[in-house]
Amino acid sequence: MGILDGRTAIITGGAQGIGFAMATAFVAEGARVVLGDLDEAANEQAVQALGGASVAAAARCDVTVSEEVDGLMQAALDVFGSVDVMVNNAGITRDATMRTMTEDHFDQVINVHLKGCWNGTRKAAAIMREQKSGSIVNISSLSGKIGMVGQTNYSAAKAGIVGMSKAAAKELAHHGVRVNAIQPGLIRSAMTEAVPQKAWDQKMSEIPMGRAGEPAEVASAALFLASDLSSYMTGTVLEVTGGRFM
Incomplete structure (x- = not known):
């Protein structure tokens, strides 16, 4: 018996990185998962890696488009019959200093992270409130707590996700x-490992635990919030940061 037995979870941006790590953890605990991602090839590969059609399904989804999020919800209902867990994880970065950032790059990040999270939260909530149960997990960032140089767009969006999650809760x-949120810190990934050594060393010096986190460690927090282990928690923000900027 897994702690998510019989439940269906939707994960946006679920084909790779932290999203795929969450999908892997959920399936291991008995859930069926529906992956919403723009990369259809990666989505299908992820479904096969998770165990195939009996436990996973894929749906192309642009989270900024309301109708496509409707389609993602319907795919879960059509294939697995319910929407019990919603993880709003899809995201992009368009980093630049405020002086050089374009208005388009500001809008893109706000739309994907903040509007996309709002779309996923409200669409899943419409289903969950009818069944009188459900868990929504929104992925924020440490950048939304402290602000990061070169990320006025990303920091604003991730801070907004926290406020929105509390209001929705x-x-x-x-x-x-x-409705709960997670704020990951420095998590090891292809993107973070491409950071210049000097910048990496600076970030590492800020982490009391002395190491970067792994995607699976964020997935464990998401699994906790998705399950009944957190049944008396709503409107909370879990930091998965190794103690950075506590």
């Missing part, structure tokens, strides 16, 4: 639906 609590 208050709206949905009496319907039996919980």
Whole structure:
């Protein structure tokens, strides 16, 4: 018996990185997962890696487009019959100093992270409130807590996700639906490992635990929030940072 037996989880940006790590953890605990991603080839590969059609399905989804998020919800209902867990994880970066950042790059990041998270939260909530149960997990970032140089767009979006999650938690609590957020810190990935050594060393010096996190460690926090282990938690923000900027 897994702690997510019989439940269906949707994960946006689920074909790779932290999203795929979460999908892997969820399937290991008995969930069926639906991956929403723009990269259809990566999505299909992820489904096969997770165990195939009996436990996973893929749906192309641009989270900034309301109708496509509707389609993602419907795919979960059509294939597995329910939406019990929603993880709003899809994201992009368009880093630049505020002086050089384009308005388009600001808008892109706000739209994918903040509007995309809002779309996923409200669409999943519409289903969950009818069944009087459900868990929504929104992926913020340490950047949304402290602000990072070169990330006025990303920091704003990730801070907004925290405020939105708390407001949604208050709206949905009496319907039996919980909404929580996670703020990862420096997590080891292809993107972070491409950071120049000097910048990497600076980041590492800020982490009391002395190491970067692994995608699976973020996935464990998401699994906790998705499951009944966190049944009396809503509107909370878990930091998965190794103690950085505590």
